[in-house]
Amino acid sequence: xxxxxxxxxxxxxxxxxxxxxxxxxxxxxxxxxxxxxxxxxxxxxxxxxxxxxxxxxxxxxxxxxxxxxxxxxxxxxxxxxxxxxxxxxxxxxxxxxxxxxxxxxxxxxxxxxxxxxxxxxxxxxxxxxxxxxxxxxxxxxxxxxxxxxxxxxxxxxxxxxxxxxxxxxxxxxxxxxxxxxxxxxxxxxxxxxxxxxxxxxxxxxxxxxxxxxxxxxxxxxxxxxxxxxxxxxxxxxxxxxxxxxxxxxxxxxxxxxxxxxxxxxxxxxxxxxxxxxxxxxxxxxxxxxxxxxxxxxxxxxxxxxxxxxxxxxxxxxxxxxxxxxxxxxxxxxxxxxxxxxxxxxxxxxxxxxxxxxxxxxxxxxxxxxxxxxxxxxxxxxxxxxxxxxxxxxxxxxxxxxxxxxxxxxxxxxxxxxxxxxxxxxxxxxxxxxxxxxxxxxxxxxxxxxxxxxxxxxxxxxxxxxxxxxxxxxxxxxxxxxxxxxxxxxxxxxxxxxxxxxxxxxxxxxxxxxxxxxxxxxxxxxxxxxx
Numbered sequence: 001x002x003x004x005x006x007x008x009x010x011x012x013x014x015x016x017x018x019x020x021x022x023x024x025x026x027x028x029x030x031x032x033x034x035x036x037x038x039x040x041x042x043x044x045x046x047x048x049x050x051x052x053x054x055x056x057x058x059x060x061x062x063x064x065x066x067x068x069x070x071x072x073x074x075x076x077x078x079x080x081x082x083x084x085x086x087x088x089x090x091x092x093x094x095x096x097x098x099x100x101x102x103x104x105x106x107x108x109x110x111x112x113x114x115x116x117x118x119x120x121x122x123x124x125x126x127x128x129x130x131x132x133x134x135x136x137x138x139x140x141x142x143x144x145x146x147x148x149x150x151x152x153x154x155x156x157x158x159x160x161x162x163x164x165x166x167x168x169x170x171x172x173x174x175x176x177x178x179x180x181x182x183x184x185x186x187x188x189x190x191x192x193x194x195x196x197x198x199x200x201x202x203x204x205x206x207x208x209x210x211x212x213x214x215x216x217x218x219x220x221x222x223x224x225x226x227x228x229x230x231x232x233x234x235x236x237x238x239x240x241x242x243x244x245x246x247x248x249x250x251x252x253x254x255x256x257x258x259x260x261x262x263x264x265x266x267x268x269x270x271x272x273x274x275x276x277x278x279x280x281x282x283x284x285x286x287x288x289x290x291x292x293x294x295x296x297x298x299x300x301x302x303x304x305x306x307x308x309x310x311x312x313x314x315x316x317x318x319x320x321x322x323x324x325x326x327x328x329x330x331x332x333x334x335x336x337x338x339x340x341x342x343x344x345x346x347x348x349x350x351x352x353x354x355x356x357x358x359x360x361x362x363x364x365x366x367x368x369x370x371x372x373x374x375x376x377x378x379x380x381x382x383x384x385x386x387x388x389x390x391x392x393x394x395x396x397x398x399x400x401x402x403x404x405x406x407x408x409x410x411x412x413x414x415x416x417x418x419x420x421x422x423x424x425x426x427x428x429x430x431x432x433x434x435x436x437x438x439x440x441x442x443x444x445x446x447x448x449x450x451x452x453x454x455x456x457x458x459x460x461x462x463x464x465x466x467x468x469x470x471x472x473x474x475x476x477x478x479x480x481x482x483x484x485x486x487x488x489x490x491x492x493x494x495x496x497x498x499x500x501x502x503x504x505x506x507x508x509x510x511x512x513x514x515x516x517x518x519x520x521x522x523x524x525x526x527x528x529x530x
Contacts, residue, residue, distance in 0.1 A: 032050075032051075033051065033056040033057055033058070034057065034058075035047050035048060035049040035057050036048050036056075036057035036058045036060065036061035036062075037061065038061045038064050038065055038068070038099065039065075040065065040068055040069070040128055041128055041131065041132075041222065042222075042223075042226060043124050043127065043128060044124070045068070045121050045124045045125060045128075046064075046099070046101060046105065046117060046120070046121045046124075047105065047107075047117075048060045048061050048064075048102075048105055049104055049105045049106075049107070050102050050103070050104025050105055051104075052087065052088065052100060052102040052104075052105075053087060060099065063099075064098060064099035067097070067098050067099065068098050068099070068125075071093050071096050071098060072093075072128065072129065072132055075093055075094060075096065076129060076132050076133055076136070077129075077133070078093035078094040078096070078129075079093065079094055080092075080093055080122055080125055080126060080129075081093070081094070081095070082118060082122070085100070087100060087102065088100045088101050088102040088103060088105075088114070089101045089114060089118050091118065091121055091122070091125070093125075098125075101114055101117050101118050101121065102114075105117055131222075131224060144219045147219050148216055148219050151212055151215045151216050151219065152212070152216070154212070155208055155209070155212035158208045158212075159205060159208055162201060162204040162205060162208065163201075165204075166197060166198075166200070166201040166204075169197045169200070170194070170197055244315065247315075248315040250313075251312075251313035251314065251315060252313070252315070254310075254313045255310045255313050255314065258306050258309050258310050258313075259306065259310070261306075262302055262303060262305075262306035265302050266299050266302055266303070269295060269298050269299060269302070270295060270299065273286065273291045273292070273294060273295035273298070274291075274295065276288060276291040277291035277292045277295070289351075289354060289357055290351055290352055290354075293348075293351045293352075293376070296376075342394055344376050344377060346392075346393035346394040346396065346397040347374070347375060347376040347377055347378075347379075347393040348376070349393075349397055350374055350379065350393055350396060350397065351374055351376075355396075355401065355403075356371050356374065356379070356396075356401060356403060357371065357374075358371050358372065358373060358374060359371060359405070360403055360404075360405035360406060361403075361404040361405045361473040361474050361476070362381070362401055362402060362403050362404065362405070363401070363402035363404070364381070364391060364395075364396060364399070364401050364402075365399065367381060367383065367389050367391070368383060368384070369381040369382050369383035369384060369387075369389065370382050370474060372388065375393075376393075377392070377393060378390045378391060378392050378393060379391050379393060379396055384474075384477060404473035404476065405473050412445045412448075412469030412470050412471055413469065413470045413473045413476065414467055414468070414469055414470075415467070415468055415469075415470055415476065415479075415480065416465055416466070416467055417434075417465070417466040417467075417468070417480070417483060417484070417487070418455070418463060418464070418465050418466075419463075419464055419466075419487070419498055420458070420461040420462065420463050420464070420498070420499050421461060421462055421464060421496065421498060421499060422460070422461050422462075422497070422499045423460075423461065423462060425496050427454060427462060427464075429494070429496065430452075430462075430464055430496070431452040431464070433487075433490045433491060433494060433496065434450075434452050434464065434466045434487065434490075435450055435452065435466075436486075436490050437466075437483060437486035437487040437489070437490045438450040438466060438468050438483060438486075440486045440490075441468075441479060441482045441483045441486055442479075442482065443470055443471050443472065443475055443478070443479035443482070444468045444469065444470065444471075444479065444483065445468070445469040445470065445471055447469075448469050450466060450467065450468045450469075451466075451467050452464055452465070452466050452467075453465045453467065460499065461499045466487075468483065489518070492515065492518070493515055
């Protein structure tokens, strides 16, 4: 009691000096000093937030730390007491002053009162005194060591049991699920089962290590605060997950409903347009050639619309992190998909303009073959050399494409054969020989009949153009090969030389092959072939 009276007399004497010293500072300072925490043995006793009797929070915390350490060291079995004073609540041990809680030390933003601060400080100090007494007790220390050994043994047993359970689950997944059940025979489900087992095993190991570490730290007084902090962190995390899950349930329910409705709509669109594509059904707005592409576009549009409808109901959709991620993804797509969008638009132009169709025989630049597939980004063509050529749709849109099959149904494909004959040969004879060669060629249509044009009268020769209609565009190269052979044979039979390329004078010997010389070795006559 005497010591407490002397302390207060000292404070009253020092208060005017402190106030006088602090007055100039108060007139110039524009912000309150930062709070300071009184922390002893890793435990937060109290947070000083206000200036009391001229002392800022940092000085109050340093002085209180020194006094508490001295009193706990000298009087570990003392009794905690409080005393209400005009300046605040004084906390003491057996009339020995420790620190004072002022009216401004309570956090008004959280609704905390001075009584709450005092109650928390008393509870923490009582815990500190108990733990200090445990440190001085050899029996308590030995008990803590024994408890630590039991905790480590329990952690080892739990990890061993988890490893055995994981091995059993893996054997079950390999033998029964992936081997016998039809659903789990696919590689996707096999990987899913194995991944689930590995994830469960990793979670079990983390949980055992976390709980074991928390219990081990809580065994010794000096580290008990850390163990309690781990427990609070884990419980707080689990509580936040539980509350977030409960809050997200209505939104998740709406998302599931949207997914189910969209799935039904996709199935209806797939069923109808698949029948249109196969020719089993006719709808006024769709044709058979574009039904497959329309089906894919509608399905993508339905899912995009569903995603836009589900977006506000996703957990965390209104958070800044989710919005920022959406902006980043959108920016990446917009910057990297410019060429993809161009290919996609070109594909739509090709499909819906009916420029080419699968199965048609076309020529694109130096590539000639049958259209195998028209995709949204590229078109595949099978050539006569058994090659598959993939051409970007933007290339097809930007250049001319020869379609040999589009008009072949109404009279075949017209093919030109151009050659030059000198002026010494009657044009009527040339025309007759060309028509005779065309008549001998299989694959050349008789209706319309082949026709010969004199397309040019050059300086040294006449240019003739034989136009024939081919039955099958895909056989164009074979038919032309046969037609060229018959033209050479006919002209040789009638002793007429073909004057291509240019020449300046007639040769001394006509440039032709007599019929008896048509089959020199190793060539064979048709009758001699096996």
